[in-house]
Amino acid sequence: MVKRYTSQEYKAADDMIFGKSIYPVKSELGLEVGAGYVTAEVNYAPRPEAGVSKEKLVSEYRRLTTDIMARAVQIGFPAVSLETEHVEQMTNNPSWGGEIAHVQKTILEEYHEEYGIKCGLRHTPGDIRENRDLLALIGPKYDTLMESFEAVAEGGADFLSIETMGGKEVLDYAILRNDIPGLVYSIGCLGSTDMTMIWQDIRKIADKKGRIAAGDTDCAQANTAMFIAGGLLDKNLAHTIAIIARVIAGARTLAGYEAGAQGPGKDCGYENTIVKSITGCPISQEGKTSTCAHADVMGNLVMQCCDLWSNESVEYHGEFGGTSVQCWSETLNYDAALLNVATETGNAKLLRDMLVLSDKYRDPQGYILAYDNAYKIGSAIVKDGNDLYLRSKNAALACVDILNAADSKKLVMSKFEKNALANAKAALDSMTDEADNFMSDSLEKYKAEVAVFRPDDNYKF
């Protein structure tokens, strides 16, 4: 039985700022995350042809890690963190991921010893529990996944993370049908149930190996919604629906912390400001400097409360300015330097608010994720914090209410966005306040409508 959050660790939205969290964490090589400064978190993906053998993959990660560290000391950056998101071979063969973590950590140690640069290493095993035909959250794949965590922790990864898939089978169905109760069920209920299970086990491994159980993200669901929603002129999903998925993801990602995660939260969790307001734990974020991986409509705003600043992912290859990881790590580090100057000169809140205002009215998603509104969503979540269903529904309702109350001359929404919002409001208003009823009704509905939904095998209700 985990303890759920029923109050927020931050007592006021204005207390939330980049580089600082209430509960910082520290890596083996001196990197403190959330302790007063922002650090670049560099992400990368091996070239496609590197995946053919363990040797090639190890070599690829050795090269790119060395490149990142070399550039960091060439430009004079005081700290850097690396994140290795596994390709499936590295998780399915735990010893591969373990060896790569060890190789990377050894390089970081050498640089730390030589130059004193503070370093962190996050490893993010892939959620391999998705079979060809359906999700198999519990079973042999789960055991392999835990072995992978053991191996990377043993190999030297400071921060353990994952992007869990729980609930995705229903989300993929619901999001393409504007099905708001389906979003609450898939993200808020199924996703949180899975995370509650998996994060207790990750924490046990982290504690055993002296590592940090870092955090999760609702990449599989809320980012799916965000990417389908796309840019202003894309016609695949209303941005008002995408942000409803995102705030429900706030309630979901929180479940990882309740089950043992300590931060830094995963970079692609755009819900992380909401989560930070509740947990006080450090977060990683990505935005304007992750355009190598994807576009979003809030690239400056999401820097507002970050503790690590990430580029999401870039394929390892050559650019005019060096290798891709060198170029992007340099940009990230310069971003971090600016944020840290703001902190050192007493201008952090001014810079935070400028970052926020550059995007707050660009889109309903940025409006809700602006720290003042994100804080309100956090309040709605903890109001019924012990009830996974109600807190998700509360988050969605608060989101709708905040958007409806926005100054329409500043946050200008299209008729389509407003209609989608009105329909979402109607759907939320018609939902029960009884979790048991909702869960049993949803179970029957999605068992009938989603062929790959196997609740008995996947969720310990």
Place this chain on the structure above:
Amino acid sequence: MDIDPSKILVRYNVQKEKAQTPEEMAAEMYPSAEPARTIAVAIFEGEEDDVVEALEKALASGADPVKLIDDTLMPGMDIVTKLYDQGVIFLPNVMMSADAMLEGIDLCKEKAGTSAKAKGKIVCHVAEGDVHDIGKTIVAALLRAAGYDVVDLGRDVPVDEVIAAVKKENPMMLTGTALMTTTMYAFKEINDRLLESGIKIPFQCGGGAVNQDFVVTYELGVYGEEAADAAKMADAILSGKGLAQLKEHFHKH
């Protein structure tokens, strides 16, 4: 601190929004004859039950089920597809309309005892090692909505299985999606194996990690940047466009 954002950003989606509502635009496109009109309205609204009810009524009064597909269901869906292409309605509307149309097609096929004639057959799959399939789901739904017969092989499909399916089904086009750079390499292998077998059909590739630079490295590959490109590409093939012309049209970068 707050700001008047009008100097720093433009919500072009609001600027460009049509004065007419989607419902008003659809109403102008509905056929006048019954039951086509009722069925078109039900498809536009994504109301499966209303589609089935109208079809059952028509069938009870002696309508030919195959003609109902051709004369009511397909034209009804065509309105939805056109409005989506014009940027008037969004993907979830198309998905719900497609659900309703396919329910109607199933009913008509059951009554007819034969399968209706599709515009063409297309095999869809997600690359081996990749389980991210929402993009493929969208592609398959849009192709079906456009009247194509889709053989959906699912996700994480081994190369051997893709080749076997193409040989068995003899499709006019193959689609492949991948989210990860490490899995999309399977597309090259599929390309080589198809060519070895003397099969030269367009192989539409897209998805998160896939880009035009990669797809142009193999002969049969045609890059599809948007899911909606799949049906447009199939239509182009039906109109006689070859590989070179498809690449010329769909390779935008």
